[in-house]
Amino acid sequence: MDVINVVLADDHVLVRDGIKALLEDQSGIVVIDEASNGKEALEVVKKNTPHVLIVDIRMPEMNGIEVVREITKSFKEVNTLVLSMHDSEEYVVQAIQAGADGYLLKGASKEEFLKALHKVASGGKYFTGDVSAIIMNNFVNGNASVVSSNIKSIEDPFGLTKREKQILGLILQFKNNKEIADELQISKRTAEVHRFNLMKKLEVKNLMELSNKANEYQLV
Amino acid sequence: MDVINVVLADDHVLVRDGIKALLEDQSGIVVIDEASNGKEALEVVKKNTPHVLIVDIRMPEMNGIEVVREITKSFKEVNTLVLSMHDSEEYVVQAIQAGADGYLLKGASKEEFLKALHKVASGGKYFTGDVSAIIMNNFVNGNASVVSSNIKSIEDPFGLTKREKQILGLILQFKNNKEIADELQISKRTAEVHRFNLMKKLEVKNLMELSNKANEYQLV
């Protein structure tokens, strides 16, 4: 491979421009296209078939993990490097399952970034030190082995049903059981049950934790 | 001014590296130093006295607005360009009050960014179109004129007392009134009152909204 063709997907124009400038200062790397949301990323990859897609997790329309999953399924020749610009490490396992070839946390430097990019472009894998520790941890604990297939997917990491998701949506709109019941034309008791089950499934003990967890995992 | 000396403050190394690459591709701009949190930003500015400090709002230790306020007070010759990488426009007024010379939202492109930087470096002001609209709006409505001095500051936009902030902190740790009471050695009733007053001041009607608003405005 002579030149590495890269597609950048991030909803911050400036971050994209910055990374682009950074990459194009290197010889042997060309940013051939960009996308500002997940769906666009897929289209752009389809159009260009780059060597590497660099993708941020949090994006409108479709999140980075879903994008990676699609790419892994439909464009096997495209390698993916996931950037988590939002300090959390919680998507690592999901990213790997989705087929990501690399994963960097926000603490990553230019040097590490370039190293990762080259590694990924050449068909290798690159995960930051912290990430590797997480994987190891998951591996030894055996509770969520990376290769295991019965892990819940990112769209539904907690096994929520459609109705539960719908109700979660309403809860996140600050609606109480009465309002939810009215809106869905079910009894208040049913709304309560759904709420109760949601709490159990998400392992939280009040509204606030529910809200946080839901946002954290982008459940709605 | 021959060369514009810039200091970059952002907690994402990669974003910093990216913007640096972008800036240094331009002639006449030099990134002389960097900082990864607010306090560091102040130190670095003190040490270097750059022409422009480019600063993200959300940073550990001390947020961008506070940094700008300090700079405006103590290093008048340093111009400040605030980047809001997090879609919200709510800090515009505060940023301007704090003395920011420029303000860009995450939608800003490289071109706009460079334009803003040059403008700010030469002692001018630059605010994105959207931002200008917000200012105009505030101005005509008169409810928060930019020059008015009785607007609540960013650390305390809702006029919370110290105790209230402390209790808000505990609430955000998912503690209920009983737990808060025990921890602070006050009666449960007092904790309830504080919670009630917090809700009133933040104009929310349940825990979840409280949590959201608190995070939104970084009250803790």
Add this chain to the structure above:
DNA sequence: TTAAAATTAAGTAAAATTACTTAGTTTTGT
């Protein structure tokens, strides 16, 4: 050194949540 602000905490009471269990009905997948 006062007045203002903040903190404390009681009373009252409605509303809502939390924490289950049981169980009938509907939908869905194979």
Add this chain to the structure above:
DNA sequence: ACAAAACTAAGTAATTTTACTTAATTTTAA
């Protein structure tokens, strides 16, 4: 068509929050 899963909703009960008011004490700033 049959079983499994999902959705519905009732009962019961403890706990918590929400929504005030009133008021004594303590702290703080002019």
